[in-house]
Amino acid sequence: MNRFTDKVMVITGAAQGIGQRVAERAGAEGARLVLVDRADYVQEVVAELEAQGMEAIALQADLETWEGAESVMTRARERFGRIDVVINNVGGTIWAQPYEHYTPEQIEAEVRRSLFPTLWCCRAALPHLLESKGNIVNVSSVATRGLMRVPYAAAKGGVNAMTVALAFEYAEHGIRVNATAPGGTEAPSRKTPRNASEQTEQEKAWYQTLIDQTKATSFMGRYGTLDEQVGPILFLASDDASYVTGTVVPVAGGDLG
Numbered sequence: 323m324n325r326f327t328d329k330v331m332v333i334t335g336a337a338q339g340i341g342q343r344v345a346e347r348a349g350a351e352g353a354r355l356v357l358v359d360r361a362d363y364v365q366e367v368v369a370e371l372e373a374q375g376m377e378a379i380a381l382q383a384d385l386e387t388w389e390g391a392e393s394v395m396t397r398a399r400e401r402f403g404r405i406d407v408v409i410n411n412v413g414g415t416i417w418a419q420p421y422e423h424y425t426p427e428q429i430e431a432e433v434r435r436s437l438f439p440t441l442w443c444c445r446a447a448l449p450h451l452l453e454s455k456g457n458i459v460n461v462s463s464v465a466t467r468g469l470m471r472v473p474y475a476a477a478k479g480g481v482n483a484m485t486v487a488l489a490f491e492y493a494e495h496g497i498r499v500n501a502t503a504p505g506g507t508e509a510p511s512r513k514t515p516r517n518a519s520e521q522t523e524q525e526k527a528w529y530q531t532l533i534d535q536t537k538a539t540s541f542m543g544r545y546g547t548l549d550e551q552v553g554p555i556l557f558l559a560s561d562d563a564s565y566v567t568g569t570v571v572p573v574a575g576g577d578l579g
Contacts, residue, residue, distance in 0.1 A: 325560040327352035330402040332395070334385055334443060335411035337364040339509045340461060343548040344409055344555055349376035351556075353407075356398040360384050361514055385412050386434045391442035395450060405450040407559045411461045412439035413477070416517050418529045421472040432473035436463075437480045444488060444499075455496035457567075459558045460485050462503045464572050464579030468539075470532045478503075482570050489568030498567040500558040505574025506536040506545035541576025 326348050333348070335341040336357035349355050349371050355378035357364050368380040381397055383390035398405055413436035417428055424432075440460050447458065462485070463478040465471055482501060489499035521529070537543055554573050557563055572578050 324352045325556070325562065326407070328354065329406040330354045330356065330398065330404050331407040331409065331559070332356040332358060332398050332405055332443075332447065333409045333411060334358045334394075334439060335413070335461075337361045337367055338513055340504070340507065340548060340551050340555075341409070341411040342367055343552045344411065345371065345378070347549075347552055347556060348559070349374070349378060354402055355379070356381060356394075356401070356405075358383060358385065358394050360390075363513060385439035385443060387438075388442050388446070391439070391446040395443070395446040399450050404454045405447060406454050406456040408443060408447045408451070408456070408458045409461070409555060409559065410440040410443050410458065410481075412443075413437075413461065413463075413481075415465070415471045415474045415532075418470040418532045419525065420470065420528070424473060429473045432471075433477045433480075436474055436477035440481050441484060444484065448492070448497075451497050452495055457498040457559060458485075458488070458500070459555050460499070460501040461555065462501045462570060464503045464505045464574040464577050465536075466503075466579050468532065468579075469535045470528050485570055486568045493567055498558075498563070500563070500566060500568070501570045502551070502554050502558065503570050503572045503574065503579050504546070504551050505540055505572070505577050506533070507548065507551055508545045509548055536577075539577045540574055544575060546573065546575060 331353040337359035364380045368378045371378045383394045462481040466475045466479045485501040
């Protein structure tokens with residue numbers, strides 16, 4: 323398939339995991355890639371893609387800030403002359419624990435990590451997408467109903483709400499906005515842990531509760547693969563989904579979140 327030939331696609335959180343796999347598969351289908359991450363090893367991902375004949379650039383920015391998001395979209399537009407697709411993939415649980423154990427600082431950090439990059443990037447991309455009649459795919463989570471991560475659930479609930487509201491507001495301008503809601507996903511170990519502190523035995527037990535609940539509430543009783551997550555993202559980003567907007571698609575083996 324060549325669903326993205328000459329389409330300029332901005333992918334955030336592209337240095338590893340779902341974001342990296344989106345880049346690999348979209349590039350193979352002809353996309354011109356803007357890979358965004360605050361980690362410098364996003365440069366390594368771009369080098370690997372270029373070695374395979376794909377066109378890609380790496381941009382490093384802190385997308386938890388408006389300035390970071392705006393600079394990324396501006397530089398992408400300057401480099402390629404347009405933006406056709408934005409995949410907002412930054413986010414992820416930092417801590418897993420009962421809500422009573424979260425500090426105010428941890429609550430704010432979870433929301434900054436898993437809501438604001440999507441909020442800022444959608445706003446920063448809109449002027450460019452209005453020109454191209456492009457589309458947005460947000461990567462949310464089914465963990466809006468889950469154990470041990472109330473602040474993360476609140477953040478991803480915000481992603482779901484803004485996806486629908488933005489789709490409603492901009493449908494008349496030809497812009498589609500959708501989201502996927504991944505469940506548990508098998509992926510290589512993170513190069514940079516979300517929480518660098520060493521876990522206590524209690525924290526390990528709390529995290530195991532999260533894993534057990536995730537598998538138990540999936541009809542299929544397992545984690546998904548990276549490709550099982552990426553397929554729906556690329557479908558929504560493509561013209562195959564031209565009559566789909568304002569939709570949050572659970573990709574979690576039957577768990578609807």
